[in-house]
Amino acid sequence: MKFIIYFLFLLIACASSYAQSNQAIVMKYDANGNRTNKKVITLSQTRSLSESQDEEIFENEFIGEKEIRVYPNPTKGQLQIKIIGTNANLPKTITLIGMNGTILIRKSASDNDYTLDLSPLSSGMYILSVQMEDMKKEFKIIKE
Template sequence: TVTVFVNPVGVSELINKNNVRLYPNPTTGEITLEMDGGESNEWRITVSDLQGRTVVEKLFNSNKINLKLALDNGVYVVRITNKNRNEKVIKKLIINR
């Protein structure tokens, strides 16, 4: 008997205690991020392409931020962490100009 365990590979949203919204998605390049609650108002947003290269990294001190992204069409990974770098949420972002 052979047992095979399969783990799916891809980007999925993590369950988190903060309510995080990213919109519009898909976008033409301008997005809004909103975080409800949480123990920190200091956040780091990192946008990476699907090869893992960081294309945008920003720090902000608000629970709502508007970003204009000058990125090519495609799928990106948005990672939002608090000031202690504890991972809070990962979202998939689609840019379609």
């Protein structure tokens, strides 16, 4: 498990030069840790969205049969986390990890809709980990 985390941080550190040039690398992995998809995306700094449009900008990710939506990404402060297809009382752990590997935020949540305030943090890339039961999903978060 530590190897996967170190490997992930190494990949993100290598990708930091892309983020500085308004590009990011998005990689997807299967349950065994094998990379299944790699995509370079260009981030736009000039877009302006209303709050109603922000809710529509997310990528569907799944833990088993449970859907997780994390939006908006990139974010300027408030990050929304919605979990669909699970009991609201199921305990969840939400962890935000900095690029140097330090845990910046760790919260226990029982609600399926959660808001994480990133406004006090500096601009950059972070790893968001959502864990429920024995399943975990990680997201690359960009704070503008």
